[in-house]
Amino acid sequence: MSEAATSLAGEVAWKADLGASPGGGPVVLEDVVYAGNVDGCMHAFSASDGAPLWDRCLGAPVSSTPSIAGHLIYFGMLDGRITALDRDDGSEVWTFRADAPVRSSPAVVDGVLYAGSSDRRLYALDALTGEERWSFATEGRITSGPAVNERLVVVVSQDNLVHFIDKHTAKRWFDYETSLADGSAAIAGDSVYAADISGTVRRVRWENRQWPFEKSIRNIRRWMFRWGMLDELPPQKGVVWVRQERGESFIQTPAVDSERAYVSTAGGTVFAYDKQTGDTVWQTHLGASAATSPTVIGGEVVVGTQSGTIASVDAATGEIRWRIEPGGGAILGVAVGADALYATGASGLLVEIR
Template sequence: MERFFRVLLLGVLVSGISACSLFSSDDEVVRTPKALTTIKEEAVQLTEVWSRSIGKGVDGRYEQLIPVVSGEAVYVTDADGVISAFNSKDGKPLWNRKLEVRVGGGVNAGYGQVLLGTLNGEVIALDEKDGSELWKTRVSSEILSAPVTDGSFVLVKSIDDKLTALDAKTGKTLWQQDTLQPALTLRGSSAPVIEREAVFSGYSNGDAKAFRMENGMPLWSSRVAIPKGSTELERMVDIDSTPLIVGDTVFLVSYQGNVVALDLYSGRVRWSKEMSSYKAMAEGFGSLYITDQDSFVSSLDQRTGASSWRQESLEYRALTAPVTFSSYVVVGDYQGYLHLLSQVDGSLAGRFKAGSSAIKAQPVADNDMLFVLNADGKLMALKKR
């Protein structure tokens, strides 16, 4: 029953189109996505460099299969485990593997390995050069975020809020940390982040934690959001976004909670601002960029949390997590549009149609290239015209 509610809640939250009495005292609240308005003078335009089709895409599922760039290659997977590698500059195919697994959190790559997690709780490591399998390990539950590595350790977060460290060469489990879950959570998982011999992660109870990489020893725990309300739905404060580390500050945001800036070494709260989001954040120009649950895009000062601007013209358009590209903030929407906002004032600076299906996964920026994967499995490489 709990799994059913997780899936139900997810469908309501990510659609951005409708909500029911789960979140309102009314019988039904219809949330209509705002219609797009014409941009009078586009300050920036995108042009397609190359595109490729990747299997079935997400095949009607929610999972956000974010591509990853490593070296001169971009790696991408569909929901059924069709993994492909392309030259990032010209789209030339490098290799392709059909693993016949249900992928839950996209791929990660680096240090000679391509890593992915499955809905069956498996972590699979492939060789970056040819896609051959290096090792496979099972963890406690399904995986909805990509594993991360520093070349010595592989860290993976499963949906049951267990953080597991594996040996990067063999896949052997080295240590595991458990956290007590609330009765009801969103169907998502915060990906861990490795920084300065430590690993940082957010949890579904609203906590952020840091552990020593070598042995999993807890370094600190900090409260990002405190559950409020009389029902389990009202008390959900999941941290499903990936921690964002800039200098000696860790930024996190929770659903129905707050966005906070924490000291990297102690976990002390430097500032906190009420906000609700379950998507990854981006940074640039000394600002923090957030897509909230209503598809408003906000810019906050990294030092103080003060609001710089908020773009509301894309309300309920089921926007992706933002990414900074050149001097712009880029988000995708449910109709396949990419929207480019000025980092300075949030104004709409450009728009690009990247196919007919929804863009669910956060776009990926790499130098002067922007990579976008839509729900049908079309991967596009774009540049500024």
């Protein structure tokens, strides 16, 4: 979740060309916007006017939204590489190779890079050197980015689990069962917010560690429920609230601000939930399938769609403030700067919106 201090008018300030379809969304820092493409090139543009600053081509498609920490920019590639470039000139600093594509956007916290791979592993690497510190095996591919706080790394994998991992020891903290999920989990305060394709969103307290015997007992009680020996399915540990929207499919990462959690659906609806109670505050239909996770910008929630529009919704009421179509096809990602929004379109468009 990203936030800027000001609201936007919904006007296109400039457009730039990535040369090929983007490999994910853009990222912006200190008046420079970075975005990669499926031709294997990472590009840097001036955030002021869209002028190209440098590009670096690496021979395989960029397959994740990049991340920035210090003087480096990090991203995953379809051939399994995790690459770090100097963000001033694009020179390559280091490369780490996983055994399968890396579509997970890296998270860099306290000098450590965390990223998942389709080889079913979450990697922790030294952010300056690329040296592996540890890896954690799951039973499913990892295609979404990890969320990190002071204690844990939380990652969603294609084994229908949200994994909570102690980032200092690489030991399992606990697992939370979901349906298949395409987006990442979001950490806010003492809780993790996660959504899945069954139309279910939940808030889970991450501080509740799960001990091995607890999972075994819950599995036994679940079978007892299925056999009719219990009236209720035993709840999972740490759950604060769970909401399900029947007929909907959540395919993106929740966004969380001080009051609400926001989730977008494949059907094109944005839901806002009270963060404390899980009650629905509002729901707004965008007119097309959501293609990006919600992004909070001041008092707005911005979502890009498969039809190529970008919509701004009032965070408190759900009223659509503005909607534009930049002209670059489906919106694949958005990033927030100090006073502007940046988005990539499927045709290779990079656009600034003020």
